[in-house]
Amino acid sequence: MKVLHVNAGLESGGGLTHIINLLTEAKLQGKDFTLLCLAEGPVARAAREAKLNCHVLGSSSRYDLTALRRLATFINEGNYQIVHTHGARANLFMALIKRRITAKWCVTVHSDPYLDFEGRGLAGKVFTKTNVKAIRAADCVFAVTQKFANLLTEQAHVDGKKVHVIYNGTFFHQDSDIPAKYEHLHFNIVNVARAEKVKGQELLLKALKKLDNQNVHLYLAGDGTQLDNLRTLTQKLDLGSQVNFQGFMTHKQLKHLYRRMDLAVLTSYSESFPLVLLEASDNLLPLLSTAVGDIKKMIPDGQHGFVAEVGSVDSITNALKSAVAMPPAELRQMAEREKKYVAANFSLAQQLASIEKVYQTLLAVH
Template structure:
């Protein structure tokens, strides 16, 4: 059974990490990856030993690659097409109509919010993605919440397999970067937020919460890039937070950044099951997160972290203050140790790979 994973290739967030970590764990001779552009994703995949093929588009509206993809799939006798993200899903509708192939997708985000704040064009793409989502043979939802989202769209629950994200947990923590290199001091309270600079990630709410506390020792490190970078930089300056907020951009040393941090932060309005939080757990770093996706499966409030309502800067500020006090009392590191112990035993990469393969086999058996 051969599977072709298909993603646009420009992703820098959780879906990129999910695809690379999953494919690195699946049998190398039975899985390939197609992307539509070269970039960080394709480079990392190649470095991980994944069979990567780039079908370059002259623009995102260049559909000439579709017939090339059809020939590639036929020539290599793929049994399953596994798409990730709206563009790959949309192209999948054409591929499925011309191929005898099982088509599945992984839902990494709320499809109703993927094109948030992108105007008329975004509304059109949302409708196209919704259309594609209803044409598939099977679905992977990376949290139970996302499974219910799909069911609410009219997709039969029997077609949706919940598969929690997983990572390869390590016995030892990464070597932390020096705080000086991150622009913070040894005595600072450092919160690291790994997320695309996108409206759905809630950066503005975080800024308001930090401003409310008026504590110059509270520092925020932002890891990631995205369409509202300039807007967020301007906002941080406007709110007088330029000395408390550091923009690092896209980084590949996230583990070492987390290892130098006191807490990991997620403020999203919608998520599935964030890999960034598992990566933080691997570094024994407790979590402050909004109540999204499957975070309640990972975080035990008061014991391994804090869960707050979305878009609620007051609750977020309260969590920040509580975590700050836990550091002062020496309890924060114990919370991180407990989180690592729980996460490493429940959210391994092996369980993700096994669940994925078992669902592939189930779909293949149903076809035969």
């Protein structure tokens, strides 16, 4: 089975990680998977670093429709049986050439398509409408949470028979392979996310202020359009001595940072099934998240982590207070318990097997 994964190539967060991890697992299993990026960028660079079979189409911009002919030719001459797109631009391109190719077409919906272009005015509304229409045209749709699956069928009116819930997975390491923590003076919490409104970092800053504990320090890892606003809010709340802006960090840099952390926190308004938390768990960090997406599948109860109400500073503050008050040995046990649970349920091998099962079903339909 020849499979082509297509992405615009400009992803830098969870979408990039999802694609690279999935294709790395496919390579380890000897699968015939190829990655095509519409443009040069972070995804192609990460793919080359992972020594994946990767090509760049050379699309000059999201409006470069001359790339459509090249895309159709690449698919047909490559004899690909499945084309699997990730992201609005790749979805749009595939929708426009669907009748020119013989391959079956799958889409993965990584985030809420009605929020992806929020705050971009009229253009954002057009992009949203176009993306939803493209998703509707695909032969199958993978939703990374049940919530997204429901949204696609009920709001976007995607045929329910096409929609399959496939939870994200990641590589898990033996605990003995995880480097020991560095000694550190403070209770350190880390938020790994793009600095965008949907990620809710302003809630975390306000909760940190309300916690009123000088021993708690926050590390924000990620770039985005809200970075300056978050820096301004940090100064306004007089949290300068407790908040560290790390900027974008590679996985290698994050693993080093995790050695000084006590808790991984995500305070988003909307998420799918966040890979950053699975990766933090692999590094034996206890987790705190707002109740986004299917997070309760990842953190099933209070023995496995902390879950706060979406959008509630008070709830986030209380969850932080509980984590900080927990004895270090109990926090360690919670992290170990959570890692054992997610490793058993959300491995990349399981994710790939579930996806391939759908591929096979598609190819069996003439």
